[in-house]
Amino acid sequence: MQRRGALLVVDVQLDFCPGGALPVPEGDQVVPPLNRYLELFNERSVPIFASRDWHPDESRHFRDKGGIWPRHCVQGSSGADFHPGLRLPEGTIVISKGMSSWDNGYSALQGVTENGTPFAMLLRRMELDRLYVGGLATDYCVKESVLEALREGFGVTVLTDAIRGVDVKPGDSDHALGEMVAAGADQATFASVRSALQGAPPAE
Numbered sequence: 001m002q003r004r005g006a007l008l009v010v011d012v013q014l015d016f017c018p019g020g021a022l023p024v025p026e027g028d029q030v031v032p033p034l035n036r037y038l039e040l041f042n043e044r045s046v047p048i049f050a051s052r053d054w055h056p057d058e059s060r061h062f063r064d065k066g067g068i069w070p071r072h073c074v075q076g077s078s079g080a081d082f083h084p085g086l087r088l089p090e091g092t093i094v095i096s097k098g099m100s101s102w103d104n105g106y107s108a109l110q111g112v113t114e115n116g117t118p119f120a121m122l123l124r125r126m127e128l129d130r131l132y133v134g135g136l137a138t139d140y141c142v143k144e145s146v147l148e149a150l151r152e153g154f155g156v157t158v159l160t161d162a163i164r165g166v167d168v169k170p171g172d173s174d175h176a177l178g179e180m181v182a183a184g185a186d187q188a189t190f191a192s193v194r195s196a197l198q199g200a201p202p203a204e
Contacts, residue, residue, distance in 0.1 A: 004128050005046060005128065005129075005131065005132055005155075005157075006041075006046060006048065006049060006131055007037060007038070007041040007047070007048045007049065007134075008049045008051065008108060008131045008132065008133045008134075008135075008145065009048070009049070009050040009051070009086070009134060009135050010051050010108055010133060010134065010135030010141050010142050010145055011051055011108075011135055011136045012027075012030060012031065012050070012082055012083050012086050012135050012136055013052055013073055013079065013080055014078060014079050014080070014084075015053075015077075015079035015080065020079055021071060021073075022070055022073075024136050024165065025164065025166070025167065027136050028085070030134060030135060030162050030163060031083055031086050032085075033134070033159070034086060034134050034135070035085075035087045037132070037134060037159060037190065037193070038086075038087055038088065039087070040190075040193070040194055041132075044197050047126060047128060048088070048089060048092045048093070049092070049093045049094075049095055049108075050082065050088055050095065051094075051108035051135075051145070052073065052094060052095070052096055053072065053097060054073065054075050054080060054099050054105075055072070055073050055074055055075065055080075055098045055099070055105065056074070056075060056099065056100070056101055057074055059074075059098065059100075059103075061104050061105065075099070093122075094113070095111035095112065095113060096111055096112060096113075097112075105141075106140055106141050106144035106145075107141070107144040108141070108145040109145055109149055110148070120149075120152050123154065128154075129153075129154055129155060130154060130156065130157065131149050131157070132188070132193065133145060133149075133157070134159035134162030134163055136163070137165050137166045137173075138165030138166075138173040138176050138177060139165040139167065139168075139172040139173045139176040140165075142158070142163055142165075143179065146183075146185050147180065150180075150185060155186070156180070156186065157186040157187070158181075158185050158187050158188070159188060159189070159190075159193070160187050160188070161189040161190060
């Protein structure tokens with residue numbers, strides 16, 4: 001049976017880009033490669049999802065509430081907006097996560113759609129079984145999303161030319177990628193993904 005894939009863009013929000021509240025070094029550098037993927041997947045009518053941190057004002061995820069992170073991606077704030085250069089096509093399904101006061105929201109698989117449908121449930125409902133994943137940050141939300149997707153039985157391809165990490169400790173991102181691969185994730189860059197998609201029939 002032909003595997004049906006989807007693109008997942010993880011947390012490319014202003015607060016995670018240079019100048020934001022919790023910037024990933026060179027986080028905005030994922031935007032140009034992700035736009036190439038977005039165009040490619042959209043041309044092939046492949047489903048596209050974009051996750052976002054969508055924290056309440058009183059989240060325990062924040063340092064001032066006992067967490068480890070500065071305040072970021074508060075619901076409705078400008079920092080929670082997607083990067084303005086990210087060209088999400090019409091029909092992109094937004095997945096919101098970290099919406100309760102106690103939820104760190106690292107994994108997109110813990111997120112929900114605008115109408116409250118859990119992401120993993122939606123993937124199964126749409127008969128999708130592989131995610132192509134890029135975005136921010138390699139060593140946190142990308143890693144946790146990939147690992148949970150694998151645990152849930154989905155195939156995962158990490159788009160290594162479209163991710164960046166925090167690297168609180170030097171090497172964290174490399175270690176995270178190794179952890180994802182060891183758990184069963186594939187790695188790919190644009191040329192190989194384009195070749196694979198062009199060899200597959202368009203999605204219906």
